[in-house]
Amino acid sequence: MTDQDKQQDGTVNPATVKARTSIEQHRGKEDMQVQWPTCLESCLGVTAGKATPEVCLSKLSDAAWESNHAQFKAVLADVAEWIDPALKI
Structure with missing residues (x-):
């Protein structure tokens, strides 16, 4: 992907x-x-630089990542459903 x-x-x-x-x-x-239907930086609200693994980890380590990065969660949910319709995120 x-x-x-x-x-x-x-x-x-x-x-x-x-x-x-x-x-x-x-x-x-x-x-x-x-x-991925958009850019990873946009999904995670990265406005400067790239969404490196370190940046992604810091963003997604936040307990409120689902609400803080709703677009990222929506893309993950779409991918999970594509992989297996029974998967729910």
Whole structure:
């Protein structure tokens, strides 16, 4: 799974394009490659820099992460339902 990772000019980040191409080349017939419907930074309210693992961990370690990052939770719920409709987040 990758996020949209759009740049300010509307094009996709070249590093993301390269990663998606590599994933596609290694994808088996039972595998899927899906795109996060927005950018991770937007979901987590990161206004400067990237949503690095450290930034994500600090945001999601907050006990109120579900209400503080409702868009992130909504995307997780959609992904969970896509994986297994019985999963509820």
